[in-house]
Amino acid sequence: MSAGTENKDKQLSAVEAELYDRQIRLWGIESQEKLRAANVLLINIRALGSEIAKNILLSGINSLTILDDGMVTQDEQSKNFLLNRDSIGKKIAEEVLLKAQALNPLVKIVADTDSPSSKDQSFYKNFTIIVATSIKSDLLLKIDKTCRANNVQLIFGDVFGTFGYCVADFQEHEYHEDQVQLSGKKRNHEGVEKTTVKVQGTINYPELNKVIILPNRKQNADSIKKMKRRNELFFLMLALIEFRNKHNRNPSDASRKVDLKALQSIKKDIFELYQVDESKSKLSEDIFGIVFGEVVPVCAVLGGIISQEVIKAVSHKEVPINNVFLFDPVTYDGKEETIGA
Template sequence: MGETELSVAEAELYDRQIRLWGIESQSRLRAANVLLIGIRGLGSEIAKNILLSGINSLTILDDGVVTDKELLQNFLLNRDSIGQKIAEAVLSKAQALNPLVKITTDVKPLSEKPNTYYKDFTIVVATGLTTKQLIDIDSHCREFNVQFICGDVFGMFGYSLADFQDHEYYVDQVRLPNRKRAHDGKASSTNEVTTEKIQAKLNYPSINDALLNTASSSKGKRKRGLQLYYLMKLLIQFRDKNGRNPTASSKKEDLEEMKIIREQYLQEYKIKEENFKEDVLNLVFGEITPICSIVGGIVAQEVIKAVSHKEVPIHNMFLLNPYTFSGKEEMVGA
């Protein structure tokens, strides 16, 4: 872990944040070491917000190479970045966002990482991974008491899913003064405005339970968010099989494959047709920049909450509605 004391330069730079969430929370952020897996469109938005929050260090893990497509989706890249390792290509602009944060890059494949690779991080943030990768990394994080959150963007749809394990947090509750009315009709106040720290705890299910344990869905516990939850599962399953997300260049073939998966879900999970409409599959192509910005902001916000232990985090899933662009929280896997 990094040093927790804020320097004079940090206190000045983070003055507005300190006023917002307090010196204690900022000091916890100052000590946080974050691993970000995937620095594509969504990953770049997450990185931006995390860096600006004032963490101690950020490690960017991505073994991909910059392409023309990446240039259109990632504001941390330059035209001359094509052909370079993407994790190294974003370093210059990422560091300029906050020179006080230590940024390192790792361009080795994720598959080569041992279980102990994750133990020295405060929190791991993952994008663009398969079901097996998400479950494996989360299990390693649980072993070393490291918090974990993942997320993705598919066209107009996006989600985040967190495992903060046994997470303790606090909120500041403002108490107004007690006002009493005197015999002469005038109000008198005996107390001043006070702020009380209210502590609470949330227990998170593992990513394995959230992604694979769908028993609660058949009992009607996930009614309003049913379509979006199973849309997320469908898209990750598509990635598991094809090693990529649905793309516009193969839209016809990808749509047919996703329709088959949807039909399987309707039968397997006894989902009503109106609760998982087929037309939503037309909205999940590409990594759309404004959607990356929304979901990236949500993920980074949850990272800040998790690390600082300030305010109530999402418990445990955020789903962005591709029709209305409104967000919804869901509790899955428990």
């Protein structure tokens, strides 16, 4: 493909320019063209994944590949607006296609019903950015290595009850933002003269094996131990990730008593690793009681946050999170933390 053809392919058509007119006014034609060239992989499209898919499809990306080997259950159908009543018992990646495509007919959507763990690592190098949900940390760290070797951006997140989080690895990420500056000169009848200046910056993200550090792993947690200020919801995030690693599922109401006991045990191991005095911890004993299931409104909030970060990462417009976002399950506030850097 010649350079001229490649540039032409990245340019917006008249139909796209009309469809995306409002967001072009918001973030500019250059950002929209970068989105237009982006190929996104979404790993697992459950309640949270459906919210992410909706938002990034509407943003105007080039293609979305949905990788999910799961089957639709009655519980999943009730939480996922991309599914129909007759979807139960069928492949979820295929069942979401019709409604997903209707959101934006201009985006190419591919359903892949393979297991994410069955994919050769070379599969993951073919995307602009990968958005992962509901996978074990061992696979996540392998994917992150592949992403770093091939300049592919990565963000992952999950919702457990009313708690949610996301973690980004955008590597060495350059961005710009428009800032309004005052000239200092007063103009008659029109106030102070203003100019818009493009300000550039860079954020260096740590690889995920320096952020997701769990007990009994060959990882060095010293950099995180030395942090003077730590949001203890970070430890809640680690406990839930480790629960999935050990049990190959999320905490379930069907086994609530057993799962609560397992979560408390995991929390003790994490506190020991990070040298946290449990008697002084602000992480309530009752916190694990509200991390069961996927609460749909929380999925909508976190899905919006993750999609927003995908748009920032791909367009290089505005400052992205650096590098962990934690959604408080009690106050419903969002907190940004820099971990492992």
